[in-house]
Amino acid sequence: MAETRFTRFAAIDWSGAQGHRHKGIAVAICDTGDAAPALVEPPEATAWSRDDVLAWLLDQTEPTLVGLDLSPAFPFVDRDGYFPGAPGSPPDARALWAMVDQASATDPHLAVSTLLTDPEIRRHFRQHRDCGDLFPGGAGRMRVCEHGQRAMGLSPTSCFNLVGAAQVGKSSLTGMRVLHRLASRVPVWPFDPLPPEGPVIVEIYTTIAARAAGIRKGLSKMRDATALDAALANLGSHPHAPLARYDDHATDAILTAAWLRANAHRPELWTPTAMTPHIARTEGWTFGVS
Template sequence: MKQPRVIAVDWSGRKGPEQRRAIWLAEAVDGRLTRLECGRTRDRLVDSLIAEAQRDPDLIVGIDFAFSLPAWYLRERGYDARRLWAALAGERLTPRMRRVGLARWINEPEPPFWTSAKPPALTPEQEFRRTELESRSSGARPKSVFQLVGAGQVGRGSLYGMQALHRLSGAGFHVWPFDPAGMPVVVEIFPRLLTGPVSKSSPNARRRYLSDVPMLPEFRECAAESADAFDAAISALAMAGAVDEQAALTTEPEYTLEGKIWRPGTKR
């Protein structure tokens, strides 16, 4: 029986042409890496994923951004995850965003989002989703999706990513853990949970790590040269080792507001 294809995307919240260098796609088929490439903007990447699913719906996609916001924020505004994605797709999450659009708003947002100092009223308990707090037990150090500035921040990419989820869901993708099992499916990944301990900022450390990973020499060189390519490649291979598990993923009621980071061994 044919196994589903796996695509892992190292996403980015960068603007303009910088997206083409920062967004990487890796594909694995039958446990082997078959593609590792950049060159797309966010919109073109989503176009490509939709086209891939139309060509062959037996497809599992992992993307590294937060699929939702902390529950308290959504409850205060009467949102579920899909209404959140739709609000971001329409650039109307907040009053100011309605006036100026997401691209301008993201540089001067209303609290609890921040680009300079964290709002004093935002408590530590409010900063994170449950799944992000759970990831700490594996040694991860997640950043709050409300943080829109600084090294390693995921907020900008996540807000643009939720716009992408609105499109992918509308095109027929099942989004875990919000939807019942089905193909094609898209899951949230956190590359740090899939790569394990490695100093990803060091090309030498990446080369040492990759020396034990079976892949074509050109893919190994590419992943050694770029931390973004490294994350996409290793994430795709980790996902490819658990395709049966991912194909069976279904709704998890306790996570359908905030979302959940997938990792090998997730049971439902």
């Protein structure tokens, strides 16, 4: 893939928080060329809901590369299963998505509270005031691609950790409900093969974009126009249109959409050396980890 077939590039900063609408969700999009990405306004009110994003994804028909900032699966390879010892532990990511969605079917707003009360499943998670006896301690279990992120000097956290500002588990779980409901209508790489046309979803890690844009470790967040424009320039993008509010979610989405546009053509990002077919089916991969 020396040239990309995509003509639009979108990045979605996600949220696993409780509630209906979330300031922590931001969607940014750009076309080919060098114009800065722009935020997509939520369809109603002043903030996106997870259901809004699901509907937006289902509406995409153009050749759009969509980066979703969450982990689409749990570690599997390290222990030959997501939940070793639990009855009916899913054999692959699509079965995992179905299990997560079905277990929390009564939770509104694509939340996952019910799943996390399951007496077997909760044993694998670190939750507030409830660390499961099968959570291994320390950083927790990692996917193969997360070990790759560490080798790049990044600091991923385990999806089984649901405690602290850096936790990604709740985002990942709510995201799995969305991925299940897409029902392959929008392919998700690498669980689905890269199709010759139409939109595709990939997993993103916004810090990869920040590093590529020249933002030093420990300074990944851009909270003003000057910092954002400097980072965009390093990715070959023109300055952005002023925002009503500068926060981590908006600036991460804008910068990562620009990064996707600048890197979608790189063949090594679509064929990572360490990604086997088994890993692609069970754990997935972060776009940008080669």
